[in-house]
Amino acid sequence: MEKIMHKPMATTGLPAIGWSRRLLSWEFFLLLMTAVVFGLNSLASPYFLDPWNLSDATFNFVEKAVVALPLAMLIICREIDLSVASIIALASAAMGFAAQAGAGTELIVLAGLGVGLLCGLVNGLLVTRFEIPSIVVTIGTMSLFRGLTYILLGDTVLKDYPESFAYLGQGYVYWVFSFEFVLFGVLALLFYGLLHRTNFGRRTYAIGNNPTAAFYSGINVARHRLILFVLVGLVSGLASVLLTSRLGSTRPTIALGWELSIITMVVLGGVSIMGGAGTILGVVIAVFLMGLVTFGLGLLNVPGIVMSIIIGAMLIGVIATPVLLKKFKGRKSAP
Template sequence: MDQVMKHHPVPDSLSTPVRRYLFRWEIFLLLVIAMVFILNSLASPYFLDPWNLSDATFNFTEKALIALPMAMLIICREIDLSVASTMALASVCMGLAAQAGFGTETLVGIALLVGLLCGLFNGLVVTGFGIPSIVVTIGTMSLYRGITYVILGDSAFTEYPDGFEYFGQGYVVWVFSFEFILFLGLALVFYVLLHHTNFGRRTYAIGHNPVAALYSGIQVNRHKVILFMLVGMLSGLASILLTSRLGSTRPSIAIGWELSIVTMVVLGGVSIAGGAGSMTGVVLAVLLMGLVTFGLGLLNVPGIVMTIIIGAMLISVISVPVVLNKLKQRRKVR
């Protein structure tokens, strides 16, 4: 709604600071989260169980980790659709190292390095050849996934060192899992990075007008490469958590996750055209999608139906600002 309100300023009668705050997209997301929470609690007697709610976080935290840097990349007018394939490749590399006898610390380093290199490759191709990132990352999505199938085929890696399972299955305190605490910590880091640092201000500047940003002294290509590397590294981190939680590596791991991750970002109010969005909105969108999928799961809704709902949410959030803008233009013409 931020981008909606950007193109559709509220009337003078609604222009007080309090009313402007109430019309923010984040407030709308909070209201929807409250409504979904109430509906889920009424629909299933198991919803309010603390351990059930804790288990629900496992369904979205790995995707949410990638959504954090992805939001900054989309604000910067780029996108990375190879994130799920990067996770698969990082998981396979961890599996190979585990079979060779390496310990947990080495596996973590390998996954982060593989993710970083995948992101670096994406960024260098996009900025070096001037090819749209959606085209490049669709290509690398197939490339990285194809490598995993070449290495593994129909087999799987299932032997991992002791202690590795904690990343995806362990709890820090009471019902709060390691994954969820890690997500909250990184969400705070990315909030500060986007909203309270020069790096974040440069991200918005590039998203608004990359040519003007370049002439103002910002190293646009270098900035984009760094963002691609951040997305890749967080994909590697998500791979660690997912592989640890599942206890195995298969070439089909995380397949189709690109849609959910992009939906989280766009639902959070990040403009797909770049230049607008907030990290608070992304975190709220993550929680909303987690509640929706968990509630549908308790009602035994099939996974394919959940995919349809996620796709419908993505189309709706992208199309609503466009429709509202066209309606406003028609009113002006009249």
């Protein structure tokens, strides 16, 4: 299968490259766009450059960004998970019932992580054991997990969380740096190392480029994909912990529609939707770019529906641009 490359540089091991090629990379383009959006936001609103306002802006995207990290690896491996937002909702429901039963913060967090891991395991087993396409499986589990959340909660809103639980989504480590933001930074470094500095990451790229060749070279493709699905589910559970803590409540509509935003972060970051290409650095830059765009629009009182349109347009544009460029080059080189 022919893959769409979002940038001219190789991504399988981040080899040493010259500055000229770095300046032509997708990451550099994203960094440039982030600087432009930052400048426009600072001119558009006098409140934008306030450190506490910028800190508050991170709360709007950190939980999504956390899920984007393992999802990027899954997409590089030529799979996808559309159920991440529903996993967040179901994990939040589990934490809500645990809190109602009198559980402490540690048990509540374990409940959220455990449900997320279990949901990821269900997705992974359905894909690897029954060889059902992941897009079909996760569309089904997206409805299944969200439906279970509605059945469990109905119209109920669960709020009886212990005070110590609030720190995970509302607390600050130092000055304007929230616990959520610092945790995202740590996870970004860990996933960068996992993808770009380990054999596991090299196997991820190998499977994404050619799963058949990877299999015959001795890679256990099914097990590798299962691990990635479980990892996505586990981190979705972690995102649920952060989001539920920040909101201080659980309701069936929590994280509704987040799939689009998370996938947009990944694809905007240069991860090929066809697999085999992409970097964690690109995803991290794309996270900040999207965060600045939505925060700037919010300061200008732009309605949420308009933001959704912009995010959808960004997703279509990023996917369509390489295809159009490839067709244009093909026509130009044709006799």
